[in-house]
Amino acid sequence: MSKVSFDNKLMFTYESKSFPGVNKVAAMVRQDLYLVTGFHAGEYTKGCKCRNLVIYGTADKSDYLADLEERGLIDLDEVRGKWEVYGFYVLDNPMEGVDHALVIAGSDKRGTIYGLFHLSELLGVSPLVNWNHVFPKKKKNAFLTDSVNVVTKEPSVRYRGFFINDEWPAFGNWAMEHFGGINAECYERIFELLLRLKGNYLWPAMWNSNFSMDGPGLESARLADEYGVVMSTSHHEPCMRSGEEYRLLRGKSSIYGDAWDFIKNREGITRFWRDGLLRNRPFENVITLGMRGERDSLILPADASLKDNIDLLRDVLATQNNLIRETVDEDLSNVPRQMVLFSEVEKFFYGDDKTKGLMGDPQLDGVTLMLSDNNVGYLRTLPDKEMRDHPGGYGMYYHMDMHGGPYSFKWIGSTYLPRVWEQMTQAYEYGVRQIWVVNIGDIGTQELGLSYFLDLAYDIDRWGGTDSGVCDRYLDEWCERQFGGMLPLSGRSRIKKVIWDYTSLLEKRRHEIMNADVYHPLHFGEADRVLETSEAILKEAAAIRKKIDEQHMSAYISLLYFPACGTANLMKMWILAGRNKLFARQNRMEANSLVDEIDACVRNDAALIDEYESVDDGYYKGFGRSEHIGFVNWNEEDDRFPIRHLVYGANSPRMLVSRKDDEHYMTGLEWCDHPQTWRDMLRPDVDSIDFDLISGGQQPFRFRIFTDCSWLKFSATEGEVSRTKRIRLSVNKSVLEDKVTGTFDVENIGYGTVHVTVEASPPRAVSGFFMESDGYICMEAVHFSEKKDVSGGGFKVLLPYGRNGSAIKVFPSTADFKDKTKRPSVKYSFIALEDAEYELTFELAPTTPVSFEPVQYIAYSLNRGRIQCLNTVWQPDIPFFGSRQWSKEAMDSVKKVTTKVKCSKGENTLTFYGMSPSIVLERILLVKEGVTLPESYLGPGESFRGL
């Protein structure tokens, strides 16, 4: 067994013929080792004696490697000619005088770099070591044996990177603070981060920022190339010129003319593009083609025809391709190019019945077609089988940050890993493998989502697949990397739970579009659960914090404490605000104390940001400053902090009696009381009801509860209430023989008496069947009673997933059963209490149709009825992207499809079939005709199912 030790005798080779970027990265890795071992590695001089040596280099660019190959110790053919791979070998006695060596042999510049960073990772150094100051665990005797020897495979996706976007106020202020601008010094940090995360591709910041001008000059571009970072530009910035360059250079006497208009200023624009291509041609790029309006807008007036737009684009593409031939390479197939089908450009690509789109246009040969998501993480169109052969392949422009419709989200990273896993794995299956780029805004607090995105792109086999549980395993590993240096395993598990909790809250509703009206303050306890989760996060993050050494505070606050607590505090604030609003409407005295609690949250929001921005000597300064509270428009303009509502107590002692999850209440007053019957305990699994005695008066009220039903028990039967008192009513169901009805009274002594009727029944249920209660049956999709796969595919459980935590989906993702006769299916069994019509709702993940045609089918059958097929798209006559449905589903994180069915009294079976691709079923809800469910965001809890 060969072995190399990272002791105080460790040395690194150095070859000036290596890529300079490789040598720079080697220096970083030496610094990483120092953090682990406490020893600075020396520089090896050929021929000297050395106990432990790290030899690195790129095949055919290293004398050491050539020597080792010559001597048969390694086989560079394993890597030679490949894309970004490396061999990683622990060898004894590799050279004269050298006892042990680690050999890192890259196929190319980036392969070598990845190999070097692989060493850091193996020694427990996080890729975020310098970005978040994640200090690794110190090791006394660090070593590696040849069990780690490996030759990597090529990354799953060729270009993997991110987009620094929407950079004001966050990224911009951060860069100004630390580097005096978004310049090369700043980008060097970004390049390092990108490479450590196994990325290779970047869209630079472009709001008032010019990558190829601000380095200063070309310095940023030069440095990118040195590091092996492949530069590109965003979707609307052709020919390696950033969008703002034209604004700087245009003018009446400018050689580029004074109009961003290819028709009126063809010559100027063409020259502008040519000069960009010439300027950046020394470097490794992916060149954006096409043309949009300035600053992410339409290129032609809104009333221009589809044909006008397409014709213009054909002309532009031809022009740009000619310019590239002229300036970069006669053979376009040597030049990586992309066209991004973002926003309205998608429809120019697909065209319509009358107007052929750009699809198949020869100018796009060899051009990577960049598709995009729906702006919030669900993919728009994907290539169908025919399209997949497109020479140039496909890319994906994905959003973890958005400045645009249907809503902006720029503050704390809000990525829920299973969404990325499900959607991006699907993209890969559909052949989107050439470029993956993710908009991560200001980077700060986006580290988790970004890590996963790039790891998935690098190794789809490891982090993709059909089991969403992989996200949990990823999180284990990620927590180990970031928090391994500061916490034992138990602490890391607690952190993992906090991460799941806060990202699950965000999966239900993102920060910016959370407000007092999202969750109903009482119904189905949904707001209570969000509040409980939020408070648990705040408590747990604070408790863990006490165990963290000061040295690790930068990493802890930036990677966990701030994103988790910032999110939890915001959610808590809005839940309290919703409660305050409702309670004020009901004149509950508790509304007034909520005002102070809301205010504490508002102040805490600012305090958390201050803390994030001041920890580590202000290293994150700027990253917390995006507006994030109460958006009423797509962006922060005219946003609103919560309104606080203050009430006056009534002049006489006032009692309200309300089930804890019901906004209706009783007062016991003579004329306007609304007596209630509580039927909760007809549900087999319910044997208690919590209700509240609520004060609505200036003075407290005194109450007394009395009943002549011996089977009704109360947690309290008398007392005084000045705010709210919760009472538990319980029934020992084991003594019930049949359904019973009883009454009890709550007296507001001296003022009135509330009369309540209670119904309860013994816990009878049919095994395996969901039971109707309160007029509805709610079934989680994962709780099917039967599952049938077919040769073309079958349903699999996604857990965790979505806003309710689980779902089912057909794999493979590309399977389309619309025109098949055999379809995979799942069955759900339930008991209806009546022969009646029920409103049947399928709650689905808010995915979008995979084709440009606005159709996405689901199918079901009830009992022995025929298969019913429903198009989930509301308006099949307009493109899905930009539709009302797109907007609503993206905000609410759910797609609801509703129809009516006739159920039979007793046992029923509902079958759900695989049909169109990209359908993810979360839950099924049946509501009896005439029943109106209490208003809520998430809907009722799951119905009881007999064991």
Added chain:
Amino acid sequence: MSKVSFDNKLMFTYESKSFPGVNKVAAMVRQDLYLVTGFHAGEYTKGCKCRNLVIYGTADKSDYLADLEERGLIDLDEVRGKWEVYGFYVLDNPMEGVDHALVIAGSDKRGTIYGLFHLSELLGVSPLVNWNHVFPKKKKNAFLTDSVNVVTKEPSVRYRGFFINDEWPAFGNWAMEHFGGINAECYERIFELLLRLKGNYLWPAMWNSNFSMDGPGLESARLADEYGVVMSTSHHEPCMRSGEEYRLLRGKSSIYGDAWDFIKNREGITRFWRDGLLRNRPFENVITLGMRGERDSLILPADASLKDNIDLLRDVLATQNNLIRETVDEDLSNVPRQMVLFSEVEKFFYGDDKTKGLMGDPQLDGVTLMLSDNNVGYLRTLPDKEMRDHPGGYGMYYHMDMHGGPYSFKWIGSTYLPRVWEQMTQAYEYGVRQIWVVNIGDIGTQELGLSYFLDLAYDIDRWGGTDSGVCDRYLDEWCERQFGGMLPLSGRSRIKKVIWDYTSLLEKRRHEIMNADVYHPLHFGEADRVLETSEAILKEAAAIRKKIDEQHMSAYISLLYFPACGTANLMKMWILAGRNKLFARQNRMEANSLVDEIDACVRNDAALIDEYESVDDGYYKGFGRSEHIGFVNWNEEDDRFPIRHLVYGANSPRMLVSRKDDEHYMTGLEWCDHPQTWRDMLRPDVDSIDFDLISGGQQPFRFRIFTDCSWLKFSATEGEVSRTKRIRLSVNKSVLEDKVTGTFDVENIGYGTVHVTVEASPPRAVSGFFMESDGYICMEAVHFSEKKDVSGGGFKVLLPYGRNGSAIKVFPSTADFKDKTKRPSVKYSFIALEDAEYELTFELAPTTPVSFEPVQYIAYSLNRGRIQCLNTVWQPDIPFFGSRQWSKEAMDSVKKVTTKVKCSKGENTLTFYGMSPSIVLERILLVKEGVTLPESYLGPGESFRGL
């Protein structure tokens, strides 16, 4: 010229044969004179010398009068045998040794009493002298000459009185405090008040109160009879027994049985009634017939048929008439009896197509049929021509206080005199002349309305008629009576204005149903006007108060200060609450300062009540305590004080720009601004626009206004705003030659710029025509261009009247033109800007159909079109009373009838015709198709009319 002086030698006669009540009243008048002159009148002994003597007595019950008649000095035949008249004569040397005398000769007990109180009035003593401690102006040389000699006519209405009702907490607490209960001592004060106000008839308190048992015993009834007060009982208390008596006396072993059920307990109930009749037969009564359920409820279950109910009532009436024959008088025509057609009883009277009602039933011969109002002051059915001959005549049960649907109003008296004038004068015209009774709740603060009601009933010729201006004259006189002792004429005029102002506010919306959502906080400036009026009232009432001597404070506070300020403060509170609610929704920083202002109003409400209840050593204690804030049900149960809304400022300086009467605003921000065009100045009479610069941020914003239009002038063009700054934009229209369009910008310096387009045109208008602007034409009904009367009647202007201050109505009120060919009419001339369809709305007073059939027609024609006839009743298939329309119109004080018409571009004439009776037209609104007027309670202001 004969003359009598009220000097220190004044004496009063005294005869033991006089009615004891008359002598008691004489003593009161002597006390009144003392207040005026400072001299106590002596008691005259026959034969003695006397300089000035008051001789009073009842014809044929006074030796003095007999003597004077015998000697031909007075003619008692002028009064003898008449109902409640008196002769009032100043004579010199009436008797031996007497120099000057005032002779008061009544036709009967009450005639004499009214004559005595007439003396007090002539000397400036208010009828409220003892009720509100209204002290008269002191006079040094008080005298009367024979110019005041008069023989009165019989009162217009035979029985005139009020109903003390809904007496808890107000009246009940007042009575407990001062008299230890609602007993004879208490009633003596009531009887005096009633008689001084020229009433003669009373429904006593009956919530847990038994007039004929609590005196103690019959003492209250006996005392009433002594004073000549005719007692009755309320609508559901037959046979002189109060409603609660049965509850006290029933029981298993009771002789009256144990069920208020004429079918199951006929014997017990019959005996109960018989004993009541026997008990009270010594006194002058009007006996209530009929039967309803206990406590103002249904007598039979809600599902009983109409016929069941009517048959039961026939049986009850026959039984009661027989009992009266047996106990009171064999000849029923000698016995005043009434049946009250209140609530559901009305329909038993009218019956329906299939079931004949009680109308015309012989059992009702000689029984006064008491009709009623719609609970808020508009009459329900009135007798048609045939019905008017009913032997027994008609009465009216009217409400100035209500505990019931559609809403309760029990706090400060809310009577607007023109409503009473218009409706009760109409009642009289329809032959309702036998009994008028008004529910005035606890009496406190109802003095004005009550005074007018009884004065009108006493002398319809003086206070009725067809000119609502009579109300203003009445108020002059009333202010003179109440405030003459404390203020000079100018002060009384100011008080009169305050009274008009606060009762006009109540005519628009009563206290209890006022809330933050009634008036729109901005639109059409309606909330501003209510606020201005309210603040003016508060200021003026406080200013006047400074001029009031302590002695007069009891009267000033009870009759003016408390009702006016209590009302104004409540209206102000709600206007501020509405503003606070809207401003909070818009994130205006001003919302936060409004919170304190609302709180000040809430505290002031309590302070005003405390002051009212503590002035005059707590004389009014109890009267202020009715709940009156924020009713959400028909009564006070679950009522709500205003909610106060607090906002947080945005993180950056935020400017909102808004026309002062528009809830839409601009922010000047890049993406979500909503630019506006202001067209106000297209209206000929508008040459300026007020707009607000509003801060929505934590820090103030700095602004700058700029324009290149020289014709736009601004009251300010730069500054800093931390809350709100109002700017006036004005145009010198005299320099305009044609319509102009311009723009100006308001910059929130450093953050954004609002762009506003302004249109203006020279002031051109067509003489006599209303001009359309902003898509509507609004015309006050009184501004007709032409009026045509016919022989059967014609329109007259009502001014003041209704929620907008004026209206028109056809007189005589009984005229019905439905089936006539010639109808009175008025014409309205207006200019429409387009050939288009307009929504035409007639705003009418919320009167109800005069017949039981739910029809009430209006008619109009446009230009040369046919006459269109519209039924104003929404649901002609159900009785109007109890309908949704009844409830809504009663709350909003308006009836709206909407239809569509096609107007021509240019001149149009709309003709409105007299049709059904009881139609009062307030305004007409035309809104062009496609235009949605801003939401508001009162609607837009009147359109401009060319001179």
